[in-house]
Amino acid sequence: MPPFMDNLFHKRGSIREEALAALIKYLKNDIRLGFAQNNYITILSRCENSFKKGSATEIKLAAQAIGLLVLTVGPGDCANEIYNESLRLLPPILRSKSRHIEILECLAIVTFVRDNDFDETERSMQIIWEYMNKKILEKDEASVVASTISAWSFLLAKSDRCRLDNNFWRGVIPFFLELLKSKSEVNFEYAIYHPAVVEVLALVSDKGSQHKFCSEAAENSYNRVLGVAEMKRDESAVDAKWNLSELLKEFNCNQTSLKVGRNIFKLATLSEQKKMTYLKQFLGDGFKKHIVDNNFLHNVFNCKIEEPRGPTLYVPEEKEVCNF
Incomplete structure:
Protein backbone atom coordinates (compact mmCIF):
# COMPACT_ATOMS: atom_id res chain seq x y z
CA MET A 1 0.00 0.00 0.00
CA PRO A 2 1.49 3.40 -0.92
CA PRO A 3 2.57 5.33 2.20
CA PHE A 4 0.40 8.37 1.43
CA MET A 5 -2.78 6.36 2.06
CA ASP A 6 -2.33 6.46 5.82
CA ASN A 7 -1.81 10.23 5.70
CA LEU A 8 -5.21 10.72 4.10
CA PHE A 9 -6.51 10.05 7.65
CA HIS A 10 -4.17 12.53 9.34
CA LYS A 11 -5.65 15.18 11.64
CA ARG A 12 -3.50 17.96 10.21
CA GLY A 13 -4.88 19.47 7.04
CA SER A 14 -1.44 20.20 5.59
CA ILE A 15 -0.50 16.50 5.85
CA ARG A 16 -3.76 15.49 4.15
CA GLU A 17 -3.02 17.97 1.35
CA GLU A 18 0.40 16.39 0.82
CA ALA A 19 -1.19 12.93 0.77
CA LEU A 20 -3.81 13.98 -1.78
CA ALA A 21 -1.12 15.56 -3.97
CA ALA A 22 0.85 12.30 -3.80
CA LEU A 23 -2.29 10.31 -4.68
CA ILE A 24 -2.94 12.55 -7.70
CA LYS A 25 0.63 12.06 -8.93
CA TYR A 26 0.33 8.31 -8.36
CA LEU A 27 -2.84 8.06 -10.44
CA LYS A 28 -1.48 10.31 -13.20
CA ASN A 29 1.83 8.55 -13.64
CA ASP A 30 0.40 5.11 -14.38
CA ILE A 31 -2.87 3.20 -14.79
CA ARG A 32 -3.34 1.86 -11.24
CA LEU A 33 -6.45 -0.19 -11.98
CA GLY A 34 -6.10 -2.76 -9.18
CA PHE A 35 -5.25 -0.07 -6.63
CA ALA A 36 -8.21 2.07 -7.68
CA GLN A 37 -10.69 -0.82 -7.62
CA ASN A 38 -9.53 -2.00 -4.20
CA ASN A 39 -9.35 1.41 -2.54
CA TYR A 40 -11.97 3.63 -4.15
CA ILE A 41 -14.37 3.41 -1.18
CA THR A 42 -11.62 4.44 1.25
CA ILE A 43 -10.49 7.28 -1.01
CA LEU A 44 -14.06 8.54 -1.46
CA SER A 45 -14.52 8.54 2.32
CA ARG A 46 -11.35 10.58 2.86
CA CYS A 47 -12.29 13.00 0.08
CA GLU A 48 -15.67 13.53 1.71
CA ASN A 49 -13.86 14.43 4.92
CA SER A 50 -11.70 16.88 2.94
CA PHE A 51 -14.79 18.50 1.42
CA LYS A 52 -16.31 18.99 4.88
CA LYS A 53 -13.27 20.06 6.89
CA GLY A 54 -10.50 20.96 4.47
CA SER A 55 -9.08 24.21 3.17
CA ALA A 56 -9.79 25.47 -0.34
CA THR A 57 -6.59 23.79 -1.49
CA GLU A 58 -7.57 20.47 0.08
CA ILE A 59 -11.03 20.60 -1.52
CA LYS A 60 -9.44 21.26 -4.90
CA LEU A 61 -7.08 18.31 -4.50
CA ALA A 62 -9.85 15.99 -3.33
CA ALA A 63 -11.94 16.83 -6.42
CA GLN A 64 -8.98 16.15 -8.71
CA ALA A 65 -8.34 12.83 -6.96
CA ILE A 66 -11.92 11.66 -7.50
CA GLY A 67 -11.77 12.58 -11.18
CA LEU A 68 -8.54 10.63 -11.65
CA LEU A 69 -9.95 7.73 -9.65
CA VAL A 70 -12.98 7.35 -11.91
CA LEU A 71 -10.92 7.71 -15.09
CA THR A 72 -8.73 4.88 -13.81
CA VAL A 73 -11.51 2.40 -12.95
CA GLY A 74 -13.53 3.14 -16.10
CA PRO A 75 -17.25 2.38 -16.55
CA GLY A 76 -18.88 -0.21 -14.30
CA ASP A 77 -20.00 -0.68 -10.73
CA CYS A 78 -17.10 1.27 -9.21
CA ALA A 79 -17.69 4.27 -11.47
CA ASN A 80 -21.43 4.17 -10.80
CA GLU A 81 -20.83 4.28 -7.05
CA ILE A 82 -18.30 7.09 -7.44
CA TYR A 83 -20.88 9.01 -9.50
CA ASN A 84 -23.65 8.48 -6.93
CA GLU A 85 -21.41 9.66 -4.10
CA SER A 86 -20.21 12.61 -6.14
CA LEU A 87 -23.77 13.64 -6.87
CA ARG A 88 -24.38 13.67 -3.12
CA LEU A 89 -21.17 15.52 -2.21
CA LEU A 90 -20.50 18.02 -4.98
CA PRO A 91 -23.74 20.04 -5.52
CA PRO A 92 -23.79 21.41 -1.93
CA ILE A 93 -20.29 22.79 -2.51
CA LEU A 94 -21.45 24.44 -5.73
CA ARG A 95 -24.31 26.06 -3.81
CA SER A 96 -21.87 27.60 -1.35
CA LYS A 97 -20.05 30.88 -1.88
CA SER A 98 -16.83 29.13 -2.88
CA ARG A 99 -15.53 29.18 -6.43
CA HIS A 100 -14.08 25.72 -6.86
CA ILE A 101 -13.70 25.22 -10.61
CA GLU A 102 -12.29 21.78 -9.83
CA ILE A 103 -15.66 20.72 -8.37
CA LYS A 135 -22.33 32.95 -11.59
CA ILE A 136 -23.29 35.07 -14.58
CA LEU A 137 -26.03 36.83 -12.62
CA GLU A 138 -23.51 37.49 -9.86
CA LYS A 139 -21.11 38.89 -12.48
CA ASP A 140 -18.48 36.49 -11.23
CA GLU A 141 -14.92 36.16 -12.48
CA ALA A 142 -14.63 35.45 -16.20
CA SER A 143 -12.47 32.39 -15.59
CA VAL A 144 -15.23 30.83 -13.47
CA VAL A 145 -17.84 31.55 -16.14
CA ALA A 146 -15.61 30.14 -18.89
CA SER A 147 -14.80 26.97 -16.94
CA THR A 148 -18.47 26.37 -16.17
CA ILE A 149 -19.45 26.75 -19.82
CA SER A 150 -16.62 24.41 -20.81
CA ALA A 151 -17.74 21.71 -18.33
CA TRP A 152 -21.31 21.94 -19.64
CA SER A 153 -20.21 21.73 -23.28
CA PHE A 154 -18.01 18.70 -22.45
CA LEU A 155 -21.14 16.81 -21.39
CA LEU A 156 -23.00 18.20 -24.39
CA ALA A 157 -20.31 16.59 -26.57
CA LYS A 158 -21.16 13.24 -24.95
CA SER A 159 -24.92 13.68 -25.12
CA ASP A 160 -27.32 11.86 -27.42
CA ARG A 161 -29.04 14.57 -29.44
CA CYS A 162 -32.10 12.38 -29.99
CA ARG A 163 -32.70 12.07 -26.24
CA LEU A 164 -32.13 15.66 -25.18
CA ASP A 165 -35.24 16.96 -23.43
CA ASN A 166 -36.67 19.94 -25.31
CA ASN A 167 -38.33 21.21 -22.14
CA PHE A 168 -34.98 21.61 -20.35
CA TRP A 169 -32.95 23.34 -23.03
CA ARG A 170 -35.22 25.61 -25.07
CA GLY A 171 -33.47 28.75 -23.81
CA VAL A 172 -29.87 27.69 -24.43
CA ILE A 173 -29.25 29.34 -27.80
CA PRO A 174 -30.98 32.65 -26.91
CA PHE A 175 -29.07 32.67 -23.61
CA PHE A 176 -25.67 32.30 -25.24
CA LEU A 177 -26.44 34.68 -28.09
CA GLU A 178 -27.44 37.29 -25.52
CA LEU A 179 -24.25 36.60 -23.55
CA LEU A 180 -22.22 37.27 -26.68
CA LYS A 181 -23.88 40.68 -26.92
CA SER A 182 -23.22 41.57 -23.27
CA LYS A 183 -21.99 45.10 -22.79
CA SER A 184 -18.33 45.66 -22.10
CA GLU A 185 -18.92 47.24 -18.69
CA VAL A 186 -19.89 43.94 -17.01
CA ASN A 187 -17.59 42.79 -14.23
CA PHE A 188 -15.84 40.01 -16.10
CA GLU A 189 -13.59 40.25 -19.14
CA TYR A 190 -15.43 39.52 -22.37
CA ALA A 191 -12.44 37.96 -24.15
CA ILE A 192 -12.02 35.19 -21.56
CA TYR A 193 -15.47 33.60 -21.74
CA HIS A 194 -16.24 34.54 -25.34
CA PRO A 195 -14.42 31.53 -26.95
CA ALA A 196 -16.27 29.11 -24.64
CA VAL A 197 -19.62 30.58 -25.69
CA VAL A 198 -18.76 30.32 -29.38
CA GLU A 199 -17.65 26.72 -28.84
CA VAL A 200 -21.03 25.82 -27.32
CA LEU A 201 -22.88 27.30 -30.30
CA ALA A 202 -20.59 25.41 -32.65
CA LEU A 203 -21.21 22.16 -30.74
CA VAL A 204 -24.97 22.63 -31.04
CA SER A 205 -24.59 23.08 -34.78
CA ASP A 206 -22.14 20.16 -34.98
CA LYS A 207 -24.74 17.85 -33.47
CA GLY A 208 -27.53 19.21 -35.66
CA SER A 209 -29.72 19.75 -32.61
CA GLN A 210 -30.59 23.45 -32.84
CA HIS A 211 -34.31 22.69 -32.49
CA LYS A 212 -33.68 21.19 -29.04
CA PHE A 213 -32.14 24.40 -27.74
CA CYS A 214 -34.49 27.15 -28.84
CA SER A 215 -37.93 28.04 -30.19
CA GLU A 216 -38.52 28.04 -33.93
CA ALA A 217 -38.21 31.82 -34.07
CA ALA A 218 -34.96 31.75 -32.11
CA GLU A 219 -33.62 28.95 -34.31
CA ASN A 220 -34.23 31.06 -37.40
CA SER A 221 -32.36 33.92 -35.78
CA TYR A 222 -29.54 31.56 -34.80
CA ASN A 223 -29.25 30.22 -38.34
CA ARG A 224 -29.05 33.75 -39.72
CA VAL A 225 -26.25 34.50 -37.26
CA LEU A 226 -24.37 31.37 -38.29
CA GLY A 227 -24.81 32.15 -41.95
CA VAL A 228 -24.11 35.77 -42.79
CA ALA A 229 -24.94 38.15 -39.98
CA GLU A 230 -22.42 40.32 -38.22
CA MET A 231 -23.38 40.99 -34.63
CA LYS A 232 -22.64 44.53 -33.47
CA ARG A 233 -21.10 45.08 -30.09
CA ASP A 234 -21.23 48.13 -27.88
CA GLU A 235 -19.50 51.13 -29.44
CA SER A 236 -17.20 51.43 -26.44
CA ALA A 237 -15.79 47.96 -27.09
CA VAL A 238 -12.40 47.54 -28.73
CA ASP A 239 -13.83 45.95 -31.88
CA ALA A 240 -16.87 47.53 -33.47
CA LYS A 241 -18.14 44.25 -34.89
CA TRP A 242 -17.13 40.67 -35.47
CA ASN A 243 -18.33 37.81 -37.62
CA LEU A 244 -19.64 34.88 -35.57
CA SER A 245 -19.82 32.54 -38.54
CA GLU A 246 -16.06 32.89 -39.10
CA LEU A 247 -15.36 32.13 -35.44
CA LEU A 248 -17.54 29.02 -35.60
CA LYS A 249 -15.72 27.82 -38.69
CA GLU A 250 -12.46 28.24 -36.82
CA PHE A 251 -13.70 26.03 -33.97
CA ASN A 252 -15.54 23.44 -36.02
CA CYS A 253 -13.66 22.89 -39.25
CA ASN A 254 -10.03 22.72 -38.22
CA GLN A 255 -9.27 19.05 -37.95
CA THR A 256 -7.26 18.25 -34.84
CA SER A 257 -4.59 15.59 -34.78
CA LEU A 258 -2.77 14.10 -31.82
CA LYS A 259 0.39 12.06 -32.16
CA VAL A 260 1.20 9.48 -29.50
CA GLY A 261 4.31 7.55 -30.36
CA ARG A 262 3.78 6.27 -33.89
CA ASN A 263 0.03 6.64 -33.67
CA ILE A 264 -1.83 9.61 -35.15
CA PHE A 265 -5.41 10.34 -34.16
CA LYS A 266 -7.55 12.54 -36.35
CA LEU A 267 -10.58 14.06 -34.68
CA ALA A 268 -12.92 15.13 -37.45
CA THR A 269 -15.87 16.46 -35.42
CA LEU A 270 -16.06 19.17 -32.81
CA SER A 271 -17.56 16.71 -30.31
CA GLU A 272 -14.50 14.47 -30.63
CA GLN A 273 -12.20 17.47 -30.34
CA LYS A 274 -13.99 18.73 -27.24
CA LYS A 275 -13.75 15.38 -25.46
CA MET A 276 -10.04 15.13 -26.21
CA THR A 277 -9.13 18.69 -25.24
CA TYR A 278 -11.13 18.58 -22.01
CA LEU A 279 -9.61 15.26 -20.91
CA LYS A 280 -6.16 16.47 -21.91
CA GLN A 281 -6.60 19.60 -19.81
CA PHE A 282 -7.83 17.62 -16.81
CA LEU A 283 -5.08 14.98 -16.96
CA GLY A 284 -2.31 17.47 -17.62
CA ASP A 285 1.06 15.75 -17.72
CA GLY A 286 -0.68 12.40 -17.18
CA PHE A 287 -2.53 12.57 -20.48
CA LYS A 288 0.10 10.85 -22.63
CA LYS A 289 0.32 7.89 -20.25
CA HIS A 290 -3.45 7.53 -20.04
CA ILE A 291 -4.10 7.83 -23.77
CA VAL A 292 -1.61 5.03 -24.37
CA ASP A 293 -2.59 2.63 -21.56
CA ASN A 294 -6.11 3.52 -20.39
CA ASN A 295 -8.65 1.14 -21.95
CA PHE A 296 -11.52 3.49 -21.16
CA LEU A 297 -9.98 6.24 -23.30
CA HIS A 298 -9.37 3.74 -26.08
CA ASN A 299 -13.08 2.98 -26.07
CA VAL A 300 -14.04 6.66 -25.90
CA PHE A 301 -12.14 7.38 -29.09
CA ASN A 302 -12.75 3.97 -30.67
CA CYS A 303 -9.07 3.25 -31.02
CA LYS A 304 -6.44 0.87 -29.82
CA ILE A 305 -2.85 1.92 -29.30
CA GLU A 306 -0.39 -0.54 -30.78
CA GLU A 307 3.26 -0.58 -31.68
CA PRO A 308 2.64 -0.92 -35.38
CA ARG A 309 4.82 -1.56 -38.40
CA GLY A 310 3.53 1.73 -39.78
CA PRO A 311 1.49 4.62 -38.42
CA THR A 312 -2.03 3.91 -37.24
CA LEU A 313 -4.59 6.38 -38.48
CA TYR A 314 -7.83 6.90 -36.60
CA VAL A 315 -10.82 8.59 -38.14
CA PRO A 316 -14.15 8.54 -36.22
CA GLU A 317 -16.66 6.15 -37.78
CA GLU A 318 -19.41 8.79 -37.64
CA LYS A 319 -18.35 11.76 -39.71
CA GLU A 320 -20.25 14.99 -39.58
CA VAL A 321 -19.85 17.71 -42.18
CA CYS A 322 -19.42 21.36 -41.23
CA ASN A 323 -22.22 23.37 -42.76
CA PHE A 324 -22.19 27.03 -41.81
Whole structure:
Protein backbone atom coordinates (compact mmCIF):
# COMPACT_ATOMS: atom_id res chain seq x y z
CA MET A 1 0.00 0.00 0.00
CA PRO A 2 1.49 3.40 -0.92
CA PRO A 3 2.57 5.33 2.20
CA PHE A 4 0.40 8.37 1.43
CA MET A 5 -2.78 6.36 2.06
CA ASP A 6 -2.33 6.46 5.82
CA ASN A 7 -1.81 10.23 5.70
CA LEU A 8 -5.21 10.72 4.10
CA PHE A 9 -6.51 10.05 7.65
CA HIS A 10 -4.17 12.53 9.34
CA LYS A 11 -5.65 15.18 11.64
CA ARG A 12 -3.50 17.96 10.21
CA GLY A 13 -4.88 19.47 7.04
CA SER A 14 -1.44 20.20 5.59
CA ILE A 15 -0.50 16.50 5.85
CA ARG A 16 -3.76 15.49 4.15
CA GLU A 17 -3.02 17.97 1.35
CA GLU A 18 0.40 16.39 0.82
CA ALA A 19 -1.19 12.93 0.77
CA LEU A 20 -3.81 13.98 -1.78
CA ALA A 21 -1.12 15.56 -3.97
CA ALA A 22 0.85 12.30 -3.80
CA LEU A 23 -2.29 10.31 -4.68
CA ILE A 24 -2.94 12.55 -7.70
CA LYS A 25 0.63 12.06 -8.93
CA TYR A 26 0.33 8.31 -8.36
CA LEU A 27 -2.84 8.06 -10.44
CA LYS A 28 -1.48 10.31 -13.20
CA ASN A 29 1.83 8.55 -13.64
CA ASP A 30 0.40 5.11 -14.38
CA ILE A 31 -2.87 3.20 -14.79
CA ARG A 32 -3.34 1.86 -11.24
CA LEU A 33 -6.45 -0.19 -11.98
CA GLY A 34 -6.10 -2.76 -9.18
CA PHE A 35 -5.25 -0.07 -6.63
CA ALA A 36 -8.21 2.07 -7.68
CA GLN A 37 -10.69 -0.82 -7.62
CA ASN A 38 -9.53 -2.00 -4.20
CA ASN A 39 -9.35 1.41 -2.54
CA TYR A 40 -11.97 3.63 -4.15
CA ILE A 41 -14.37 3.41 -1.18
CA THR A 42 -11.62 4.44 1.25
CA ILE A 43 -10.49 7.28 -1.01
CA LEU A 44 -14.06 8.54 -1.46
CA SER A 45 -14.52 8.54 2.32
CA ARG A 46 -11.35 10.58 2.86
CA CYS A 47 -12.29 13.00 0.08
CA GLU A 48 -15.67 13.53 1.71
CA ASN A 49 -13.86 14.43 4.92
CA SER A 50 -11.70 16.88 2.94
CA PHE A 51 -14.79 18.50 1.42
CA LYS A 52 -16.31 18.99 4.88
CA LYS A 53 -13.27 20.06 6.89
CA GLY A 54 -10.50 20.96 4.47
CA SER A 55 -9.08 24.21 3.17
CA ALA A 56 -9.79 25.47 -0.34
CA THR A 57 -6.59 23.79 -1.49
CA GLU A 58 -7.57 20.47 0.08
CA ILE A 59 -11.03 20.60 -1.52
CA LYS A 60 -9.44 21.26 -4.90
CA LEU A 61 -7.08 18.31 -4.50
CA ALA A 62 -9.85 15.99 -3.33
CA ALA A 63 -11.94 16.83 -6.42
CA GLN A 64 -8.98 16.15 -8.71
CA ALA A 65 -8.34 12.83 -6.96
CA ILE A 66 -11.92 11.66 -7.50
CA GLY A 67 -11.77 12.58 -11.18
CA LEU A 68 -8.54 10.63 -11.65
CA LEU A 69 -9.95 7.73 -9.65
CA VAL A 70 -12.98 7.35 -11.91
CA LEU A 71 -10.92 7.71 -15.09
CA THR A 72 -8.73 4.88 -13.81
CA VAL A 73 -11.51 2.40 -12.95
CA GLY A 74 -13.53 3.14 -16.10
CA PRO A 75 -17.25 2.38 -16.55
CA GLY A 76 -18.88 -0.21 -14.30
CA ASP A 77 -20.00 -0.68 -10.73
CA CYS A 78 -17.10 1.27 -9.21
CA ALA A 79 -17.69 4.27 -11.47
CA ASN A 80 -21.43 4.17 -10.80
CA GLU A 81 -20.83 4.28 -7.05
CA ILE A 82 -18.30 7.09 -7.44
CA TYR A 83 -20.88 9.01 -9.50
CA ASN A 84 -23.65 8.48 -6.93
CA GLU A 85 -21.41 9.66 -4.10
CA SER A 86 -20.21 12.61 -6.14
CA LEU A 87 -23.77 13.64 -6.87
CA ARG A 88 -24.38 13.67 -3.12
CA LEU A 89 -21.17 15.52 -2.21
CA LEU A 90 -20.50 18.02 -4.98
CA PRO A 91 -23.74 20.04 -5.52
CA PRO A 92 -23.79 21.41 -1.93
CA ILE A 93 -20.29 22.79 -2.51
CA LEU A 94 -21.45 24.44 -5.73
CA ARG A 95 -24.31 26.06 -3.81
CA SER A 96 -21.87 27.60 -1.35
CA LYS A 97 -20.05 30.88 -1.88
CA SER A 98 -16.83 29.13 -2.88
CA ARG A 99 -15.53 29.18 -6.43
CA HIS A 100 -14.08 25.72 -6.86
CA ILE A 101 -13.70 25.22 -10.61
CA GLU A 102 -12.29 21.78 -9.83
CA ILE A 103 -15.66 20.72 -8.37
CA LEU A 104 -17.27 21.39 -11.75
CA GLU A 105 -14.54 19.47 -13.53
CA CYS A 106 -14.95 16.55 -11.14
CA LEU A 107 -18.72 16.41 -11.70
CA ALA A 108 -18.22 16.53 -15.47
CA ILE A 109 -15.59 13.77 -15.43
CA VAL A 110 -17.46 11.33 -13.17
CA THR A 111 -20.59 11.85 -15.27
CA PHE A 112 -18.66 11.30 -18.48
CA VAL A 113 -17.16 8.01 -17.27
CA ARG A 114 -20.34 6.61 -15.72
CA ASP A 115 -22.12 3.86 -17.67
CA ASN A 116 -24.03 5.27 -20.59
CA ASP A 117 -27.13 6.47 -18.74
CA PHE A 118 -28.25 9.59 -20.56
CA ASP A 119 -30.69 10.65 -17.83
CA GLU A 120 -27.74 10.98 -15.45
CA THR A 121 -25.76 12.97 -18.00
CA GLU A 122 -28.64 15.37 -18.42
CA ARG A 123 -29.04 15.67 -14.65
CA SER A 124 -25.41 16.78 -14.30
CA MET A 125 -25.84 19.18 -17.22
CA GLN A 126 -28.76 20.75 -15.34
CA ILE A 127 -26.69 21.14 -12.16
CA ILE A 128 -23.88 22.84 -14.09
CA TRP A 129 -26.37 24.98 -16.03
CA GLU A 130 -27.93 26.31 -12.83
CA TYR A 131 -24.49 27.09 -11.42
CA MET A 132 -23.53 28.84 -14.66
CA ASN A 133 -26.59 31.08 -14.56
CA LYS A 134 -25.93 31.91 -10.92
CA LYS A 135 -22.33 32.95 -11.59
CA ILE A 136 -23.29 35.07 -14.58
CA LEU A 137 -26.03 36.83 -12.62
CA GLU A 138 -23.51 37.49 -9.86
CA LYS A 139 -21.11 38.89 -12.48
CA ASP A 140 -18.48 36.49 -11.23
CA GLU A 141 -14.92 36.16 -12.48
CA ALA A 142 -14.63 35.45 -16.20
CA SER A 143 -12.47 32.39 -15.59
CA VAL A 144 -15.23 30.83 -13.47
CA VAL A 145 -17.84 31.55 -16.14
CA ALA A 146 -15.61 30.14 -18.89
CA SER A 147 -14.80 26.97 -16.94
CA THR A 148 -18.47 26.37 -16.17
CA ILE A 149 -19.45 26.75 -19.82
CA SER A 150 -16.62 24.41 -20.81
CA ALA A 151 -17.74 21.71 -18.33
CA TRP A 152 -21.31 21.94 -19.64
CA SER A 153 -20.21 21.73 -23.28
CA PHE A 154 -18.01 18.70 -22.45
CA LEU A 155 -21.14 16.81 -21.39
CA LEU A 156 -23.00 18.20 -24.39
CA ALA A 157 -20.31 16.59 -26.57
CA LYS A 158 -21.16 13.24 -24.95
CA SER A 159 -24.92 13.68 -25.12
CA ASP A 160 -27.32 11.86 -27.42
CA ARG A 161 -29.04 14.57 -29.44
CA CYS A 162 -32.10 12.38 -29.99
CA ARG A 163 -32.70 12.07 -26.24
CA LEU A 164 -32.13 15.66 -25.18
CA ASP A 165 -35.24 16.96 -23.43
CA ASN A 166 -36.67 19.94 -25.31
CA ASN A 167 -38.33 21.21 -22.14
CA PHE A 168 -34.98 21.61 -20.35
CA TRP A 169 -32.95 23.34 -23.03
CA ARG A 170 -35.22 25.61 -25.07
CA GLY A 171 -33.47 28.75 -23.81
CA VAL A 172 -29.87 27.69 -24.43
CA ILE A 173 -29.25 29.34 -27.80
CA PRO A 174 -30.98 32.65 -26.91
CA PHE A 175 -29.07 32.67 -23.61
CA PHE A 176 -25.67 32.30 -25.24
CA LEU A 177 -26.44 34.68 -28.09
CA GLU A 178 -27.44 37.29 -25.52
CA LEU A 179 -24.25 36.60 -23.55
CA LEU A 180 -22.22 37.27 -26.68
CA LYS A 181 -23.88 40.68 -26.92
CA SER A 182 -23.22 41.57 -23.27
CA LYS A 183 -21.99 45.10 -22.79
CA SER A 184 -18.33 45.66 -22.10
CA GLU A 185 -18.92 47.24 -18.69
CA VAL A 186 -19.89 43.94 -17.01
CA ASN A 187 -17.59 42.79 -14.23
CA PHE A 188 -15.84 40.01 -16.10
CA GLU A 189 -13.59 40.25 -19.14
CA TYR A 190 -15.43 39.52 -22.37
CA ALA A 191 -12.44 37.96 -24.15
CA ILE A 192 -12.02 35.19 -21.56
CA TYR A 193 -15.47 33.60 -21.74
CA HIS A 194 -16.24 34.54 -25.34
CA PRO A 195 -14.42 31.53 -26.95
CA ALA A 196 -16.27 29.11 -24.64
CA VAL A 197 -19.62 30.58 -25.69
CA VAL A 198 -18.76 30.32 -29.38
CA GLU A 199 -17.65 26.72 -28.84
CA VAL A 200 -21.03 25.82 -27.32
CA LEU A 201 -22.88 27.30 -30.30
CA ALA A 202 -20.59 25.41 -32.65
CA LEU A 203 -21.21 22.16 -30.74
CA VAL A 204 -24.97 22.63 -31.04
CA SER A 205 -24.59 23.08 -34.78
CA ASP A 206 -22.14 20.16 -34.98
CA LYS A 207 -24.74 17.85 -33.47
CA GLY A 208 -27.53 19.21 -35.66
CA SER A 209 -29.72 19.75 -32.61
CA GLN A 210 -30.59 23.45 -32.84
CA HIS A 211 -34.31 22.69 -32.49
CA LYS A 212 -33.68 21.19 -29.04
CA PHE A 213 -32.14 24.40 -27.74
CA CYS A 214 -34.49 27.15 -28.84
CA SER A 215 -37.93 28.04 -30.19
CA GLU A 216 -38.52 28.04 -33.93
CA ALA A 217 -38.21 31.82 -34.07
CA ALA A 218 -34.96 31.75 -32.11
CA GLU A 219 -33.62 28.95 -34.31
CA ASN A 220 -34.23 31.06 -37.40
CA SER A 221 -32.36 33.92 -35.78
CA TYR A 222 -29.54 31.56 -34.80
CA ASN A 223 -29.25 30.22 -38.34
CA ARG A 224 -29.05 33.75 -39.72
CA VAL A 225 -26.25 34.50 -37.26
CA LEU A 226 -24.37 31.37 -38.29
CA GLY A 227 -24.81 32.15 -41.95
CA VAL A 228 -24.11 35.77 -42.79
CA ALA A 229 -24.94 38.15 -39.98
CA GLU A 230 -22.42 40.32 -38.22
CA MET A 231 -23.38 40.99 -34.63
CA LYS A 232 -22.64 44.53 -33.47
CA ARG A 233 -21.10 45.08 -30.09
CA ASP A 234 -21.23 48.13 -27.88
CA GLU A 235 -19.50 51.13 -29.44
CA SER A 236 -17.20 51.43 -26.44
CA ALA A 237 -15.79 47.96 -27.09
CA VAL A 238 -12.40 47.54 -28.73
CA ASP A 239 -13.83 45.95 -31.88
CA ALA A 240 -16.87 47.53 -33.47
CA LYS A 241 -18.14 44.25 -34.89
CA TRP A 242 -17.13 40.67 -35.47
CA ASN A 243 -18.33 37.81 -37.62
CA LEU A 244 -19.64 34.88 -35.57
CA SER A 245 -19.82 32.54 -38.54
CA GLU A 246 -16.06 32.89 -39.10
CA LEU A 247 -15.36 32.13 -35.44
CA LEU A 248 -17.54 29.02 -35.60
CA LYS A 249 -15.72 27.82 -38.69
CA GLU A 250 -12.46 28.24 -36.82
CA PHE A 251 -13.70 26.03 -33.97
CA ASN A 252 -15.54 23.44 -36.02
CA CYS A 253 -13.66 22.89 -39.25
CA ASN A 254 -10.03 22.72 -38.22
CA GLN A 255 -9.27 19.05 -37.95
CA THR A 256 -7.26 18.25 -34.84
CA SER A 257 -4.59 15.59 -34.78
CA LEU A 258 -2.77 14.10 -31.82
CA LYS A 259 0.39 12.06 -32.16
CA VAL A 260 1.20 9.48 -29.50
CA GLY A 261 4.31 7.55 -30.36
CA ARG A 262 3.78 6.27 -33.89
CA ASN A 263 0.03 6.64 -33.67
CA ILE A 264 -1.83 9.61 -35.15
CA PHE A 265 -5.41 10.34 -34.16
CA LYS A 266 -7.55 12.54 -36.35
CA LEU A 267 -10.58 14.06 -34.68
CA ALA A 268 -12.92 15.13 -37.45
CA THR A 269 -15.87 16.46 -35.42
CA LEU A 270 -16.06 19.17 -32.81
CA SER A 271 -17.56 16.71 -30.31
CA GLU A 272 -14.50 14.47 -30.63
CA GLN A 273 -12.20 17.47 -30.34
CA LYS A 274 -13.99 18.73 -27.24
CA LYS A 275 -13.75 15.38 -25.46
CA MET A 276 -10.04 15.13 -26.21
CA THR A 277 -9.13 18.69 -25.24
CA TYR A 278 -11.13 18.58 -22.01
CA LEU A 279 -9.61 15.26 -20.91
CA LYS A 280 -6.16 16.47 -21.91
CA GLN A 281 -6.60 19.60 -19.81
CA PHE A 282 -7.83 17.62 -16.81
CA LEU A 283 -5.08 14.98 -16.96
CA GLY A 284 -2.31 17.47 -17.62
CA ASP A 285 1.06 15.75 -17.72
CA GLY A 286 -0.68 12.40 -17.18
CA PHE A 287 -2.53 12.57 -20.48
CA LYS A 288 0.10 10.85 -22.63
CA LYS A 289 0.32 7.89 -20.25
CA HIS A 290 -3.45 7.53 -20.04
CA ILE A 291 -4.10 7.83 -23.77
CA VAL A 292 -1.61 5.03 -24.37
CA ASP A 293 -2.59 2.63 -21.56
CA ASN A 294 -6.11 3.52 -20.39
CA ASN A 295 -8.65 1.14 -21.95
CA PHE A 296 -11.52 3.49 -21.16
CA LEU A 297 -9.98 6.24 -23.30
CA HIS A 298 -9.37 3.74 -26.08
CA ASN A 299 -13.08 2.98 -26.07
CA VAL A 300 -14.04 6.66 -25.90
CA PHE A 301 -12.14 7.38 -29.09
CA ASN A 302 -12.75 3.97 -30.67
CA CYS A 303 -9.07 3.25 -31.02
CA LYS A 304 -6.44 0.87 -29.82
CA ILE A 305 -2.85 1.92 -29.30
CA GLU A 306 -0.39 -0.54 -30.78
CA GLU A 307 3.26 -0.58 -31.68
CA PRO A 308 2.64 -0.92 -35.38
CA ARG A 309 4.82 -1.56 -38.40
CA GLY A 310 3.53 1.73 -39.78
CA PRO A 311 1.49 4.62 -38.42
CA THR A 312 -2.03 3.91 -37.24
CA LEU A 313 -4.59 6.38 -38.48
CA TYR A 314 -7.83 6.90 -36.60
CA VAL A 315 -10.82 8.59 -38.14
CA PRO A 316 -14.15 8.54 -36.22
CA GLU A 317 -16.66 6.15 -37.78
CA GLU A 318 -19.41 8.79 -37.64
CA LYS A 319 -18.35 11.76 -39.71
CA GLU A 320 -20.25 14.99 -39.58
CA VAL A 321 -19.85 17.71 -42.18
CA CYS A 322 -19.42 21.36 -41.23
CA ASN A 323 -22.22 23.37 -42.76
CA PHE A 324 -22.19 27.03 -41.81
